[in-house]
Amino acid sequence: MKIVETFIKDLVIIEPIVFGDERGYFFESYNKSKFEELGIKIDFIQDNQSFSKKGTLRGLHYQNPPFAQTKLIRVIEGEIIDVVVDLRKDSVTYGKSFNILLSADNKKQLLIPHGFAHGFSVISETAVVIYKCDQFYNKASEGGIKFDDPSLDIDWGMDLKNAIVSxxxxxxxxxxxxNSLF
Known part of the structure; x- marks a missing residue:
């Protein structure tokens, strides 16, 4: 496994080592001891999965402390533009967004620490997204930011006029x- 740092402190991309041959491929998407060797010591306690159609936009969501969640995001079918916004008020990148193409083909994962809002848009016909969390969902602590906030200038990889949004x-x-408490 390889860690790729982003311009936002603590936000990292994880690239697994993929073993391929004529049968297909194999890789470890998560191995606690290997993550710990890389300095990532997180106790994941819940896995979530979503299925979405092309044009779906989910987010931007977060949970306030003490129920803030670290997430490990990956795609097992299709392609998404995964987006995070730094909500840590003491961070030099507060209010900055980061986006990355996550896909079943590139097998990259995004490790999102506490203090970020998260969302994604589906740019393939369908997408299946799975993610690990280090905290259980708590409705009373949920928050969010509007996906088309002009101050964030997020490129979702789609025409927002046609986006399917809850x-x-x-x-x-x-x-x-x-109402972020970070």
């Missing part, structure tokens, strides 16, 4: 009015 996500506040 009613809940359509009414989230802009970052300047969100």
């Amino acid at each position: 009613e809940k996500d359509q009414v989230l506040p802009f970052i300047e009015n969100c």
Whole structure:
């Protein structure tokens, strides 16, 4: 496994070692001891999976402390543009966004620490996204930021006029009015 650092402190891309031959491929998507050797000591306690159609946009979501979640995101079918926004008020990258193409083909994973809002858009016909969390979901601690906040200038890889967005996500506040406790 290889870690690739991003311009945002603590936000890293994980690239697995893939073994391929005429049968297909094999790789370890998660190995606790190997992660710990890389300095990632996180106790993941829940796995989530979503299926979405092309044009779906989910996010931007977060959970406030003490239920904040570290997430390890990967795609097992299709392609997404995965997006995070740094909500850590003491961070030099507060309010900055980062996006990455995650796909079943590239097998990259994004490790998102506490203090970030997260979302993704589906750019393939369908996508299956799975992610590990180090904290259980807690409805009372959930928060979010509107996906089209002009101050964030996020490239979702799609025309937002045609995006399939939940009613809940359509009414989230802009970052300047969100209830983040980070």
